[in-house]
Amino acid sequence: MRVPITDIVDQPGASRSLRDAVDADAFGTDPWGTADGALVDPVVLDLHLDSVVDGILVRGTLGFTLDLPCGRCLVTQRRSHEVHVVELFIDPAKREDDADDEPGYDLLDAATAIDLSTMVRDALLLGLPLRILCREDCQGLCPTCGTDRNVTDCGHADRDPVDPRWSALADLDLPPD
Ligand SMILES: [Zn+2]
Ligand SMILES: [Zn+2]
Known part of the structure; x- marks a missing residue:
């Protein structure tokens, strides 16, 4: 997503x-990583651009x-998340020669535009919750048994599941010591 900046650039x-x-x-057609398929339109921008x-x-x-x-139950939940961003888009002409690895993004098109795509993608992937609960x-x-216990009480809740590798032992008729 390109944003023209000619009205404010070079006017600190x-x-x-x-x-x-x-x-x-x-923000481009690359997959959104773990958010691919999970993201619901639209993405809401509330940003300030400071020269x-x-x-x-x-x-x-x-x-x-x-x-x-x-x-826990795998039922899809729709949630809204806000991610804060602070990113400097640098005029390539003002980058110091020895600072090529300086973090941040570049101004584009002879310093007349910025592209927010990478910033937005990075912000989402870093800000994404790893795990949510309904x-x-x-x-x-x-x-x-795999039943959703929020919906149905299958009656297994009180017992620990039996590991199938050991269940055969329960059927053995062992002599007492
Ligand atoms: Zn749940
Ligand atoms: Zn069960």
Whole structure:
């Protein structure tokens, strides 16, 4: 997603807000890593673009809506997440020669635009929750029969599942010592 910056670039102190709701496609067609298929349109941008001596500082929040499975019962949950970002987009002409590995992104098109795609993707992958629960006391799936215990009481809850490798021992008629 390219954003023109000609109105503020090279004017340190100038700033502009960028509020928009855009489809995930706007950030490119590469897979979204673990969020691929989970991301629900739109991505909500609430950003400030500040002109600084070296380029443009982008800060604010990104709003993502994701369909992710509950970590216990696997039922899909739709949740919204906000990720904070602060990223410097540097004018390549002002990068110091010995600082090629400086973190951050470059201004593009002769310092007239920035591309938010990589920043948005990185922010989502870093900010993505590793595990969600549909509710704190989700009972999850029964380890014995696979039933969703939030929906049906299968009656296995009181017993530990028997490891099938040992179940044959329970049937042996062992002589007493
Ligand atoms: Zn659950
Ligand atoms: Zn069960």
